Amino acid sequence: MENRKSSIDQVFTGLLVLSAGICLLAYLYATDLPEHFSAGRAMILHVQSIQDGIPAEVHGQLMKKTGFWLSYDEQFEQPDWTAYILTRKMVLSGTEERSENFRPDTNVITGSASPSDYRGSGFDRGHLVPAADMKWSPESMSESFLMSNMSPQVPGFNRGVWKRLEEKVRQWAVKNDSLFIITGPVPGSITQTIGQNKVGIPEYYFKIIMDISWPDYKGIAFLIRNEPSDRNIFDFAVSIDSIEKILSTDFFPDQDPKEIEYIEGSIDLRQWR
Numbered sequence: 001m002e003n004r005k006s007s008i009d010q011v012f013t014g015l016l017v018l019s020a021g022i023c024l025l026a027y028l029y030a031t032d033l034p035e036h037f038s039a040g041r042a043m044i045l046h047v048q049s050i051q052d053g054i055p056a057e058v059h060g061q062l063m064k065k066t067g068f069w070l071s072y073d074e075q076f077e078q079p080d081w082t083a084y085i086l087t088r089k090m091v092l093s094g095t096e097e098r099s100e101n102f103r104p105d106t107n108v109i110t111g112s113a114s115p116s117d118y119r120g121s122g123f124d125r126g127h128l129v130p131a132a133d134m135k136w137s138p139e140s141m142s143e144s145f146l147m148s149n150m151s152p153q154v155p156g157f158n159r160g161v162w163k164r165l166e167e168k169v170r171q172w173a174v175k176n177d178s179l180f181i182i183t184g185p186v187p188g189s190i191t192q193t194i195g196q197n198k199v200g201i202p203e204y205y206f207k208i209i210m211d212i213s214w215p216d217y218k219g220i221a222f223l224i225r226n227e228p229s230d231r232n233i234f235d236f237a238v239s240i241d242s243i244e245k246i247l248s249t250d251f252f253p254d255q256d257p258k259e260i261e262y263i264e265g266s267i268d269l270r271q272w273r
Helices: 002-032 088-093 138-143 155-176 240-247 257-265
Strands: 061-064 069-073 078-087 124-127 150-153 178-185 192-194 199-201 204-211 218-225
Touching: 078 088, 078 150, 078 155, 088 155, 124 155, 150 155, 150 199, 155 178, 155 204, 155 218, 204 240, 218 240, 218 257, 240 257
Parallel strands: none
Antiparallel strands: 061 069, 069 078, 078 178, 124 150, 178 204, 192 199, 204 218
16 A cells, blocks of 8 residues: 555656646647647537546446536545536526535445544545535535545645635636536545545545537646645646546547547646636
């Protein structure tokens, strides 16, 4: 387990060092697009539903909620990942208040984590699908407080850099119209647990954001250590492809390989600032 944690640390450090270089390469690569892009045809993604973005092979229990999907990992009692689509209308029209109804998810076949697992642990019950993104629906707001959507987060992380990233995502949804968002822990970084159900404590979290609004498709991802940080969120920006490699998971498997690989393999921070 220690070797696996060390490997994640090395990857994390390497990605941060290379992120500036990736941005430069993205700029240069933009002048050398695949032939059918430079010929004048815009890139096309076909992402109409949450199902269009999830992996072809799901290793945990696949659960479909009103506003999001998730894959539940029984070993660490939290999601492998969560996925949902957030639109401008959802953000601007959302009026539902936080339910604060933290409770076990009775639809988890093996039984989910419990709020009591977190009690006295020093960790927040960290939403992977933010409650503030589910304000458009009473059902979605309520389901966002199921323990199947929670992961142990250091308070200074959950209420600091992670919260700032979540707020930025909502701003991007308003600006770009429609985003596909995938969030989860990095399982290889889990070495400790809390509570009777032994809920794993991730040392790193990832978030993938894909702009699925025609015609300006673009993507960005973030890899952040589970600790307080005053750094700018863009310091943690990485390519989507790098997250997929860490997780050994392929999101958006049904998209055209040339087009999705270009979006996943490069980031241009100018498009997101």
